[in-house]
Amino acid sequence: xxxxxxxxxxxALIGIGLYGTLSQQSFVMLMxxxxxxxxGVLLAAVGFWSLAAGGVPTGQLLAIVTMAVMAVEMSVxxxxxxxxxxxxxxxxxxxxxxxxx
Amino acid sequence: MSVxxxxxxxxxxxxxxxxxxxxxxxxxxxxxxxLLLASFIxxxxxxxxxxxxxxxxxxxxxxxxxxxxxxxxxxxxxxxPAGLNPMVMVHQHRFSIGAGIAAFVGLAAVMLVTDFxxxxxxxxxxxxxxxxxxxxxDSMLIFETAGVTLLATMVASxxxxxxxxxxxxxxxxxxxxxxxxxxxxxxxxxxxxGGHGHHHH
Amino acid sequence: xxxxxxxxxxxxxxxxxxxYIAVLDGLWAAAREGRQPRAPLANPLYRCxxxxxxxxxxxxxxxxxxxxxxxxxYAGLAGTGVALVPFxxxxxxxxxxxxxxxxxxxxxxxxxxxxxxxWSANSQLGLIGAYxxxxxxxxxxxxxxxxxxxxxxxxxxxxxxxxxxxxxxxxNVIRQPLGLPLFxxxxxxxxxxxxxxxxxxxxxxxxxASEISGAARLVxxxxxxxxxxxxxxxxxxxxxGGYLGPVLPGPLWLLLKxxxxxxxxxxxxxxxxxxxxxxxxxxIWIVLMPLAFIDxxxxxxxxx
Numbered sequence: 001x002x003x004x005x006x007x008x009x010x011x012a013l014i015g016i017g018l019y020g021t022l023s024q025q026s027f028v029m030l031m032x033x034x035x036x037x038x039x040g041v042l043l044a045a046v047g048f049w050s051l052a053a054g055g056v057p058t059g060q061l062l063a064i065v066t067m068a069v070m071a072v073e074m075s076v077x078x079x080x081x082x083x084x085x086x087x088x089x090x091x092x093x094x095x096x097x098x099x100x101x
Numbered sequence: 102m103s104v105x106x107x108x109x110x111x112x113x114x115x116x117x118x119x120x121x122x123x124x125x126x127x128x129x130x131x132x133x134x135x136l137l138l139a140s141f142i143x144x145x146x147x148x149x150x151x152x153x154x155x156x157x158x159x160x161x162x163x164x165x166x167x168x169x170x171x172x173x174x175x176x177x178x179x180x181x182p183a184g185l186n187p188m189v190m191v192h193q194h195r196f197s198i199g200a201g202i203a204a205f206v207g208l209a210a211v212m213l214v215t216d217f218x219x220x221x222x223x224x225x226x227x228x229x230x231x232x233x234x235x236x237x238x239d240s241m242l243i244f245e246t247a248g249v250t251l252l253a254t255m256v257a258s259x260x261x262x263x264x265x266x267x268x269x270x271x272x273x274x275x276x277x278x279x280x281x282x283x284x285x286x287x288x289x290x291x292x293x294x295g296g297h298g299h300h301h302h
Numbered sequence: 303x304x305x306x307x308x309x310x311x312x313x314x315x316x317x318x319x320x321x322y323i324a325v326l327d328g329l330w331a332a333a334r335e336g337r338q339p340r341a342p343l344a345n346p347l348y349r350c351x352x353x354x355x356x357x358x359x360x361x362x363x364x365x366x367x368x369x370x371x372x373x374x375x376y377a378g379l380a381g382t383g384v385a386l387v388p389f390x391x392x393x394x395x396x397x398x399x400x401x402x403x404x405x406x407x408x409x410x411x412x413x414x415x416x417x418x419x420x421w422s423a424n425s426q427l428g429l430i431g432a433y434x435x436x437x438x439x440x441x442x443x444x445x446x447x448x449x450x451x452x453x454x455x456x457x458x459x460x461x462x463x464x465x466x467x468x469x470x471x472x473x474n475v476i477r478q479p480l481g482l483p484l485f486x487x488x489x490x491x492x493x494x495x496x497x498x499x500x501x502x503x504x505x506x507x508x509x510x511a512s513e514i515s516g517a518a519r520l521v522x523x524x525x526x527x528x529x530x531x532x533x534x535x536x537x538x539x540x541x542x543g544g545y546l547g548p549v550l551p552g553p554l555w556l557l558l559k560x561x562x563x564x565x566x567x568x569x570x571x572x573x574x575x576x577x578x579x580x581x582x583x584x585x586i587w588i589v590l591m592p593l594a595f596i597d598x599x600x601x602x603x604x605x606x
Contacts, residue, residue, distance in 0.1 A: 060231070
């Protein structure tokens, strides 16, 4: 369990998450992609904290902040989905085309 | 690092990656949410191996709740609620695969050419106490900012998702999207000025 | 205690207490109907045998993996919950630095598992039960977490043994009087009993369990009892001083306190009627949640 191995796993999670974020049509699935990317970020942060930074407390703080970001992303994301659904009765990114020209 | 720890790490790592990938392959939205939860639990367990008990268990705890809520929203808003019909809902698929691979390769390359410090956390470090002292000590401003941000998020979420707005009801005149581009709206159409006057609420 | 003795104590505690709840339930039902209880002590075992002899059921296109796994996972979560409880000052199966957080994870995953159980059977009643349960289970879980954080305050630690140590002079039930009643509601909610039985209630023909029989049903019913045992043991530990007590040895004190809490829980589950989910939600968010906040502020002021 070296730092390289952990970062490799984190990079894979970020890569898959990016794929999901870009490819999914459903807003909720898109958010799952974002969550997966943040999952990778969380793992990388804790990996650095544990194996390269000698356990400085601020490393753990970074992970806590990442979790807060996740919570904000979820909450605002679902609120937006609800707003879109009220307006378009669909949970599809394609249903939002009014800003296109 | 013992052999058992190493094996456990690779098992958790594989679980995290494979279930993370399966999230975007499954037909069922509920399965997708819980596969993502499996990925998070595996990462939480890796954190335990890395000597971060609070963060690891808090991740499992938080993600359990988040993914439960995710599954509910999935079922609520999807056209294919239980996810029992096969379906593919993707766009710009090739580009996305490319971007995902590029991100992975790029990050991996940066990581492989960088020389990271080798400074593991001491085995007798009181990490949970440290974290608590940091959160409510030197970094209190950051922690409190996160708290206030979460409060602002709650207010914003309620405003965004409420039905009544400044410009009338949010769902006024909304119709379902067509099944084909440019077609008729899907589903039942609202009755046009029906003479019955029955309103079931 | 050596690890083997400890593990055996843990198993015996789970099984024994689950049997005890089943006996209490049987006695209560007999008393309510005004009849003499028939073989009250052996009755739970007869029921086990009856369930095991049933044919196991299969619905149309279930999510078989999750459906089969859910009862086992539920029982496993109850087991890990009990593992957090110290039997005496030196004997605890899972001596975690962050035991309270782990208990929170057990609660959160329980909600997930119960939802999975109802959803994966691919039947309407199960899904309705699962949906109702999530709506009620999540806020009740939040309440219990606030209450537990309050209990961790005087101990200045998230470890369960430390929380017991902090109760040498004064039990938390007196120091934070709101804590225990709110936590008992969690017990009813986690094992969906009485007023909090939104998952497996009679109006849904057993809800999430409506489609299971045979071994799966036995595990599910046992898991419900085991989860009640886990919450009661946790309540006895966090609010009633756990193994602390004069004269008698520690494990016996824990046993006694858990038994008393279980009587309370069984009484609550039989005495109170269930209200409609929407009214229960209002009650939880408008009344109980602020009470949990008051408990937390109270604990903070006392700790100052």
